[in-house]
Amino acid sequence: MTLLLAIDREKVYNDFLKAEAGFNSYKLAFLDKGIKNSPYQNQVENYPEHLTRLPNLAIPGAKTFPNVGELPDIDEQALSFIHPDIKEACICLVGTAGGPLKSRWLGRNSLDKCQYWSSTKIIAILNVICSINGDINKCKICGDGNFLDFNEVVEDIFTYGKKIGGSNALAAMFKCFQIYVDLESWLKEITGNNHTEFQGLYGEEPFIFSPQITQDDRVLLSAVSESKKRAEQPGENTVATYDLTRIMSMVGYYYHLPESAKLPGMSWENLQPFIRNAGKDTARYVDVALEKLGIQDSIKYPVILSKLGFGYSSSRKRTELTYTCFIQFEYQQKVRSMAMTLRAARALGDFDKEAVEIDARMAAEVTEILRRLVTDELE
DSSP states (O other): OOTTGGGOHHHHHHHHHHTTTTOBTTBOTTTTOOGGGOTTGGGGGGHHHHTTSOOOOOOTTOEEOOOTTOOOOEETTTTTTSOTTEEEEEEEEEEOSSSSOEEEEEEESTTOOEEOGGGGHHHHHHHHHHHOOSOGGGEEEEETTEEEEHHHHHHHHHHOOOSSSOHHHHHHHHGGGSOHHHHHHHHHHHHOOOOOEEOOOOSSOOSSSSOEEEETTEEEEEOOSSOOOGGGOOSOEEEOHHHHHHHHHHHHTGGGSOGGGSOTTOOHHHHHHHHHHHTTOSOOHHHHHHHHTTOTTTOEEEEEEEEEEEEEETTTTEEEEEEEEEEEEEETTEEEEEEEEEEEEEOSSOHHHHHHHHHHHHHHHHHHHHHHHHTTOOO
């Protein structure tokens, strides 16, 4: 399969659908592929270093990357090529031909409030890292007799490895350090999108109810007194594709952004372990897209950061799959990069059929978006 052949999108989708043989909603071919089956597994350690390389692509119509709290203009007509099963999407293209980083934002219903399942777990983790005045590599999360390594907890959330606990319970624990309203406000103040709701958990009780984060026996952060029991959660986690793309872009471009556009309170040292963990997502759509395009051996300095989300909505009666990611690599002497979030949904009345079809569809659409990125058609 080469870059030229990959233009037949229906064939690409059907190829991915064939690869779903033997898979079902409990284990999908691409969503659950796992970092251990990724050709980029041994590159993850180098991702922070790769991110110090400047995206040197001139992007027509791009404006200076938005400051914290500034909502960029989003071109809601630019993604009409994406399949209708992708209900919401937001892509941030960034590059520079010299001077400050410039960005162009492309969307489909990119400010609509929706459920993004586990993809939103990155928000509370980043909030906690931004709130800590210490060295993340030396931090422990303590409580209920536990003494957990901070980075290992974050890794478990991304890999679903259950070395420490379930991803949902661990992610809920990260919400214990802020009251719901403050965490929601923090997100809004960063993205400039005021129509977001972030007041839910992840279907499980927090792994530790009143956790503390310590370094060398010093307490750096303690849980707030507000209850984080499932039965008492005041609302939902309904955000926009734009929100997640904005957060992912601020992670991926952190090294190059001016202070006014950086995640407030974050340091490059403390972001690096998060970057490595975000490189271990079990969903491997970018891996299979690069392979399908026939360019996996032609790219250098790859970075693939992502967080999947997946679930069945009983109210909407459909299976939903979300994928937020940041991608960067050098191809034909140009450092190309983007942040994007896609949300796919399929309603067929059959959970397993819906699941395999949206898994294949997500892989096919990520392939087409990446094809356009490397052929400079994504404008």
